[in-house]
Amino acid sequence: MEPQLGPEAAALRPGWLALLLWVSALSCSFSLPASSLSSLVPQVRTSHNFGRTFLGLDKCNACIGTSICKKFFKEEIRSDNWLASHLGLPPDFLLSYPANYSDDSKIWRPVEIFRLVSKYQNEISDRRICASASAPKTCSIERVLRKTERFQKWLQAKRLTPDLVQGLASPLLRCPSQRLLDRVVRRYAEVADAGSIFMDHFTDRDKLRLLYTLAVNSHPILLQIFPGAEGWPLPKYLGSCGRFLISASTRPLQEFYDAPPDQAADLAYQLLGVLESLRSNDLNYFFYFTHIDAGMFGVFNNGHLFIRDASAVGVIDKQEGSQEANRAGENKDIFSCLVSGCQAQLPSCESISEKQSLVLVCQKLLPRLLQGRFPSPVQDDIDSILVQCGDSIRPDPEVLGAASQLKDILRPLRTCDSRFAYRYPDCKYNDKF
Numbered sequence: 478m479e480p481q482l483g484p485e486a487a488a489l490r491p492g493w494l495a496l497l498l499w500v501s502a503l504s505c506s507f508s509l510p511a512s513s514l515s516s517l518v519p520q521v522r523t524s525h526n527f528g529r530t531f532l533g534l535d536k537c538n539a540c541i542g543t544s545i546c547k548k549f550f551k552e553e554i555r556s557d558n559w560l561a562s563h564l565g566l567p568p569d570f571l572l573s574y575p576a577n578y579s580d581d582s583k584i585w586r587p588v589e590i591f592r593l594v595s596k597y598q599n600e601i602s603d604r605r606i607c608a609s610a611s612a613p614k615t616c617s618i619e620r621v622l623r624k625t626e627r628f629q630k631w632l633q634a635k636r637l638t639p640d641l642v643q644g645l646a647s648p649l650l651r652c653p654s655q656r657l658l659d660r661v662v663r664r665y666a667e668v669a670d671a672g673s674i675f676m677d678h679f680t681d682r683d684k685l686r687l688l689y690t691l692a693v694n695s696h697p698i699l700l701q702i703f704p705g706a707e708g709w710p711l712p713k714y715l716g717s718c719g720r721f722l723i724s725a726s727t728r729p730l731q732e733f734y735d736a737p738p739d740q741a742a743d744l745a746y747q748l749l750g751v752l753e754s755l756r757s758n759d760l761n762y763f764f765y766f767t768h769i770d771a772g773m774f775g776v777f778n779n780g781h782l783f784i785r786d787a788s789a790v791g792v793i794d795k796q797e798g799s800q801e802a803n804r805a806g807e808n809k810d811i812f813s814c815l816v817s818g819c820q821a822q823l824p825s826c827e828s829i830s831e832k833q834s835l836v837l838v839c840q841k842l843l844p845r846l847l848q849g850r851f852p853s854p855v856q857d858d859i860d861s862i863l864v865q866c867g868d869s870i871r872p873d874p875e876v877l878g879a880a881s882q883l884k885d886i887l888r889p890l891r892t893c894d895s896r897f898a899y900r901y902p903d904c905k906y907n908d909k910f
Contacts (some may be wrong), residue, residue, distance in 0.1 A: 484860075501544035515650050541655040543667050545716030545723055554578050554588065554715075554723060562825045575726065578715060587726035593788070594720055594816050602693075602815045609811040622685060627810050631684045635675050637662050643689060644813040648767050648791030652826035657762070661687075663806070664702045666714065689719065692812040697722045699787040707874040708781050710751040712775070727775025727785050730842065734771075738850040742837035743897060745846050749775065752834050762795035765829050769837040771845070781899035793826060830877035832869075839866035839880070851890065858886055 548554045555577050571631070574590040594602070609614040610624070622628060627641070634641055637658045643651045659674040665687060670678045679687070690697055700714035712725040733744055751774075755764035766773075767789045775785030843866075847859050865871065865879040892898070893904035904910035 480546075489730060511792045513850075514891045543716060543718045545718050546717055548578070548723070552582070553580055555585075571886060578723070588723055589726045590658055591696075591722045591724060592698065593654050593722055598725045598816050602781040605814050606811055613679070619685070622811070623681075625811060627812055628685060628688060632681060633686055635677060637676065644809045645692050646813060646815075646817050647691055647695040648765075648789060649699065651791050652793050654794035654797040657792060657794050660692075660702045661698060666701050683738065686718065688812065689815075690717065692815050694722060694816070695790075696788045697787060699790060700724065705783065708754075710754060712777075712783050712785070723876075725777070727777055727783060729772045730776065730782070731771035731845075734845050739890060739892040740849050740896065741793060741846045742887045743780065743892075744776065744782055745843055746884060746887040746891060747840060748842065748846075749835075749880055749887075751782065751784065752838060752880075755790075756831060757832065761794070763793040763795050763829075763831075764834075765791050765793070766837055767791060767824075769834070769841055771842055772849070774842075779898035780896060781859060791829070797871075828853060829872055832871075832873045835876055835880050836867055839876075843867075843883075845854070849865075855886065855890070858884065862886070 490775050523828050535681060553901040555758040572592050576590055577585040578588040579585045586717055603618060606618050606621050610616060610622060631641060638655065639653045639658065642653055642658070648848075662676055663672055663674050666682045667686060668679055676684065687698075697717035700711050703709040703711060705711050705713055712727060715723040715725070717723065717783065730744070730748075733740065736744065769789070773784065773789065774782060843863055847863065848856075850856065851859065862883045863877050866876055866883060868876070871879075893901060895901050896905070900910040
């Protein structure tokens with residue numbers, strides 16, 4: 478049950494006006510008369526523009542009509558605790574900003590505004606875009622991207638096919654199948670009448686938004702095509718545009734490194750379960766991490782663990798097979814280089830093993846959660862299994878077997894009480910929980 482705020486808390490907050498101004502600045506530079514603007518927030522200059530920093534698309538209405546703008550302007554997202562000093566605007570160097578979300582103005586829940594790439598990456602990306610067109614560093618980003626050969630192909634395309642995403646740096650698109658790409662188009666939430674595998678209902682700007690998001694960070698796309706409501710270990714998607722995203726709020730896993738033993742066991746058990754579901758599921762997609770850190774996983778207030786950042790998640794279609802992206806240089810263009818060097822190479826699809834994500838988790842995350850938490854001989858068994866599970870030299874079956882043994886050890890170490898609301902009180906009556 479979400480906490481319910483009183484009428485005075487749900488009313489328009491002091492920082493909300495500044496937030497509205499910030500959202501307007503996200504979409505375009507202000508062109509209001511100085512007198513009318515100064516009557517609202519005197520310190521804000523009419524030329525103040527966060528467009529490139531947050532969006533990456535600098536047309537005035539780049540985000541108009543997207544779910545994120547609708548939520549802002551319908552006052553479904555509010556915040557007054559991260560506004561910056563005298564400007565009343567969010568500091569542009571942070572990676573995330575806390576806020577509150579409601580769809581009825583009565584019950585509010587915490588959300589986060591995520592920057593999909595760092596400020597430094599933003600600046601590098603802008604320079605690359607302008608340089609690709611031999612333009613000065615203050616060029617119109619959207620105009621340059623519209624003129625690219627790749628986007629012209631997208632304009633003519635009726636269906637998203639593997640050749641249209643070849644060369645993009647996202648792990649999601651390293652080995653794309655037609656089934657996966659159809660799912661991207663069919664479930665893309667930022668267009669009207671979603672549900673078709675064809676892009677006839679996409680406007681030019683819709684196509685540019687989708688292409689840009691796939692090129693910059695595929696995390697928002699994964700939240701849409703594999704939603705938590707269908708059992709996937711991902712938080713609810715609330716909206717995105719350009720370089721930023723709003724998603725349900727979670728606490729990063731590293732905040733639980735000093736958790737009590739029963740909570741550490743529960744989180745480790747969930748983490749192994751998440752990897753198992755990514756490896757084996759009804760849709761026959763194999764998900765893998767290219768790299769892992771604790772910030773990629775988060776925990777909700779009810780104790781449930783989710784993937785907080787899916788930008789390093791790749792997908793291989795075990796049912797249809799995947800068409801590996803052509804590694805030839807001619808498939809590289811400015812969209813291939815927006816967040817990484819143009820020479821960056823992802824591993825081939827054939828080199829991805831079933832154990833890859835497990836090895837990374839057993840090396841980098843589980844030791845921080847589990848070492849030194851339990852009495853002997855339980856701790857000795859856990860430490861021994863972590864060594865086996867984190868050994869990249871071992872065959873896949875041995876690593877998977879070690880992970881299964883670890884789950885068997887962790888299951889009875891978990892307790893059943895209200896701290897674990899995601900499985901309580903069911904755990905009192907059913908061993909499954």
